[in-house]
Amino acid sequence: MKLLKLIITISLLSSSITYASCESGHWLKSKTFDGSIVILEDGSVWEISLLDKLDTTLWIPMDDIIVCNRKLINTDDNTAVGAKRIK
Numbered sequence: 001m002k003l004l005k006l007i008i009t010i011s012l013l014s015s016s017i018t019y020a021s022c023e024s025g026h027w028l029k030s031k032t033f034d035g036s037i038v039i040l041e042d043g044s045v046w047e048i049s050l051l052d053k054l055d056t057t058l059w060i061p062m063d064d065i066i067v068c069n070r071k072l073i074n075t076d077d078n079t080a081v082g083a084k085r086i087k
Helices: 002-012 050-057
Strands: 022-031 037-040 045-048 064-068 071-074 079-085
Touching: 045 050, 050 079
Parallel strands: none
Antiparallel strands: 022 037, 022 064, 037 045, 045 079, 064 071, 071 079
């Protein structure tokens, strides 16, 4: 089931993104109230694109996340947001 979610999610993104450039197995540890900062279980800290903060405000701890280039993909709700790693 998770592989199917991954395939569907990646197909929603630009076709230039391949699985080889993605890192799965992450999950949401915490986020700011306004969704502007997301922290994953590995301690990485991500600044979310201004246009995508609305999506991350709806994310909940333990959601499965795939990191693909400058995108974070939530495979539990099938959203993808632009993000820049800041730590």
